[in-house]
Amino acid sequence: MSGVRVLVGTKKGAFVCTSDERREKWDIQGPHFMGWELYHLKGSPVDPNRIYASQTSGWFGQVIQRSDDGGKSWHTPGSKPEDLVSPQGWPQGESNKFVYDGVPGTHQHFDGTQRPWEFKRVWHLEPSLTDLDTVYAGVEDAALFKSTNGGATWEEMSGLRNHDTGPQWGPGAGGMCLHTIIQDPSNPNRLYVAISAAGAFRSDDAGQTWKPINRGLKSEYIPSPEAEVGHCVHRIAIHPSRPNTVFMQKHWDIMRTDNAGDEWREVSGNLPTDFGFPIVVHAHEPETIYVIPIKSDSEHVVPDAKLRVYRSRTGGNEWEALTNGLPQQHSYVNILRGAMCADKLPSCGIYFGTTSGQVYCSPDSGDTWRPIAEQFPGVLSVEVQTLQ
Amino acid sequence: MITVTLPYHLRNLAKVEGDVQVEVEGPATIRSVLDAIEKKYPVLRGTIRFHDTDKRRPWIRFFACEEDLSHEPTDSALPEKVINGEEPFFIIGAIAGG
Numbered sequence: 001m002s003g004v005r006v007l008v009g010t011k012k013g014a015f016v017c018t019s020d021e022r023r024e025k026w027d028i029q030g031p032h033f034m035g036w037e038l039y040h041l042k043g044s045p046v047d048p049n050r051i052y053a054s055q056t057s058g059w060f061g062q063v064i065q066r067s068d069d070g071g072k073s074w075h076t077p078g079s080k081p082e083d084l085v086s087p088q089g090w091p092q093g094e095s096n097k098f099v100y101d102g103v104p105g106t107h108q109h110f111d112g113t114q115r116p117w118e119f120k121r122v123w124h125l126e127p128s129l130t131d132l133d134t135v136y137a138g139v140e141d142a143a144l145f146k147s148t149n150g151g152a153t154w155e156e157m158s159g160l161r162n163h164d165t166g167p168q169w170g171p172g173a174g175g176m177c178l179h180t181i182i183q184d185p186s187n188p189n190r191l192y193v194a195i196s197a198a199g200a201f202r203s204d205d206a207g208q209t210w211k212p213i214n215r216g217l218k219s220e221y222i223p224s225p226e227a228e229v230g231h232c233v234h235r236i237a238i239h240p241s242r243p244n245t246v247f248m249q250k251h252w253d254i255m256r257t258d259n260a261g262d263e264w265r266e267v268s269g270n271l272p273t274d275f276g277f278p279i280v281v282h283a284h285e286p287e288t289i290y291v292i293p294i295k296s297d298s299e300h301v302v303p304d305a306k307l308r309v310y311r312s313r314t315g316g317n318e319w320e321a322l323t324n325g326l327p328q329q330h331s332y333v334n335i336l337r338g339a340m341c342a343d344k345l346p347s348c349g350i351y352f353g354t355t356s357g358q359v360y361c362s363p364d365s366g367d368t369w370r371p372i373a374e375q376f377p378g379v380l381s382v383e384v385q386t387l388q
Numbered sequence: 389m390i391t392v393t394l395p396y397h398l399r400n401l402a403k404v405e406g407d408v409q410v411e412v413e414g415p416a417t418i419r420s421v422l423d424a425i426e427k428k429y430p431v432l433r434g435t436i437r438f439h440d441t442d443k444r445r446p447w448i449r450f451f452a453c454e455e456d457l458s459h460e461p462t463d464s465a466l467p468e469k470v471i472n473g474e475e476p477f478f479i480i481g482a483i484a485g486g
Contacts, residue, residue: 035397059447059481060397060435076401079431096434 004343005070005385006351007051008359009038012377014053016071018387019372021345023363026372032074033065037121040338041071043385044127044135052135052151054122062121064095064137064151078152094153098122098137098145101158107141108170117141117161124338126181130188138178142169142195144207157207160193165212165229172196172232172251173297179337180236184243192246192261197222197232200248202261213261217250234277235337239286247289247316249279249337254291256316267316272303278340282365283348287315290342290350290366292335300334300355307331309350311366325369326360333358338381345386353379389473390421390466395481398436402429407476416471418450419462425479436479451478 006017006026013031032038036055044050053065053074065074078095104117120140128134133150136157143161145154160178169176177196184190191203192213199214217231224230232251239245248255248264252275255264268274273293282288289312295303302308306329309322333354343349350366353359357376362369389409399405410424419442426433437444442462444450450457453467453475469475 034400057397059395059445060401061438061445062434063401063431076431079433094433094439096431097439099440 002345003387004345004349005043005048005387006359006361006372007041007043007053007071007381007383007385008353008373008376008379009041009053009338009381010353010357010377010379011037014038014041014055015373015376017359017372019361023345023349023361024370028373029071031377032071036063038380039121040124040381040383042125042127042383044132045129046127046132048385048387050127050132050150052125052127054125054137056121062096062098062119064122064125064154066095066151077150095151098139098154099156100143100161101156105162106167107176108168110171114167117143119143120175123177123179124181126183129183129185136181136191138181138193140175140177141171142176142178142198144178144181144193146207159203159208160201160210163201163210163212165198168227168229169195169198170230180233182236182238182246184238185240186243190243190260192236192238194233194236194248196234197251198229199231200233200236200246200261213257214264215262216257216264217255218253218266219251221251235279237279237281237289239281242286245286245315247279247281249276249291251275251297254279254316267312269312269317269319271310271319272308276335277337278335278352280340280342280350282350283342283344284346285313285348285365288313288365289316290340291319292340292352294334301332302334305329305331307333307354309352309362309366309369322362322366322369324367325362332356336380338383339379341382341384343384343386349384351382351384353382355379390416390424390470391473391476392421392425393476393478394425394432395479397481398432398479401431401435404429416466417463418457418460418466421466421477422462447482449478449480449482451480452476 003020008015013034015030039054041053049070051067055063106114109115124138126136137145144157180194182192201210234249244260254268280290307326310319333356340352350362355378359372412420
């Protein structure tokens with residue numbers, strides 16, 4: 001029997017929620033890592049039992065956790081005494097070690113001064129589409145790391161951070177984070193990443209070199225609204241069948257490109273506001289996309305106290321509000337960039353989690369919604385695995 | 389043997405209950421105790437001091453015998469009562485927030 005496993009990262013731990021294909025009744029396991037921030041959990045497309053998790057703390061730093069049994073048990077890869085013995089005979093315990101390649105250099109700070117790059121946390125883990133033990137990590141301060149041994153050790157793919165524009169990158173309100181990594185399923189050499197607040201970047205040589213892909217973006221709140229870098233890109237998403245079409249939720253504006261980022265155009269259309277964080281593409285309809293508008297960057301809540309998902313079946317511009325089952329009064333929640341996703345069941349399910357701890361599922365492409373949980377800690381990320 | 393009291397979250401991470409005991413190599417200093425902790429519990433590498441610099445993380449403090457040792461040179465000797473096991477070496481997560 002097919003089903004789904006929803007991986008929820010929150011400000012106080014991780015939850016694993018499973019259901020059959022009806023997605024009506026949920027088994028909720030957790031919290032795992034109670035009291036820690038779980039910025040992201042994601043399962044491997046190669047083996048759904050392999051799940052990577054980013055566990056972080058302002059006190060104790062970064063920990064990478066891994067499950068090999070679908071989230072039932074967890075371990076820190078490479079941190080067992082028998083793993084990775086150093087020349088001194090010590091276990092190296094390097095699964096938590098994210099050190100920039102070479103001299104880190106500097107980037108722009110909020111006040112315009114240059115600050116040294118300083119690792120803070122892992123925002124995003126993207127398991128390889130083809131290799132179980134290969135996984136990418138997007139981190140703050142913005143950089144891309146890669147592990148080829150199941151998360152036991154990490155190396156920076158420094159061609160990105162060493163791009164000529166690196167010193168011009170600056171933090172968004174949430175920090176200078178590399179928050180989105182997308183692999184092109186039809187071209188293993190192509191990767192997309194997005195950074196707040198630098199913009200979107202593309203590599204066509206498996207991450208060795210990168211180019212900013214921000215032409216067409218206009219950000220009125222930065223000194224040069226059409227600058228090559230400096231845009232606060234909140235999320236990008238593709239449909240696997242059309243990897244040259246990328247959708248973007250920018251700080252303000254919904255954007256799309258049909259030439260792999262060489263040129264973007266706005267498709268905000270009739271949305272009540274085009275500020276927001278996540279953007280998701282339907283599993284079976286490449287032109288059906290979802291966003292959750294937020295009132296503004298001054299008031300990070302849904303507009304009119306109504307929790308509404310907006311769906312476009314035309315790849316943008318024409319949007320309809322989806323409200324069936326969602327609270328339409330007294331709602332003052334936000335939905336963060338990593339907290340929305342879609343499953344691959346025949347009737348595509350859409351999921352999102354709020355900063356107030358609700359996790360919703362729509363088993364019918366957004367037409368109706370039901371809560372999976374209503375009392376979780378603030379939700380940082382939601383990912384779903386479709387299980388056969 | 390030196391007794392070390394870890395903060396709650398690091399006890400959970402290391403999967404231990406209560407205080408832990410470590411044997412240090414050479415003189416008993418903050419550095420040698422941390423080395424011994426990390427050798428015994430590799431998962432704690434990077435959680436108390438930074439991987440690349442070995443500097444104490446900003447919200448971690450070291451105490452022993454009612455003294456704040458957080459700013460002491462890491463190679464200075466620990467108090468005698470810690471060395472002979474009468475008093476624990478405390479690694480504490482700073483109390484911060486509301």
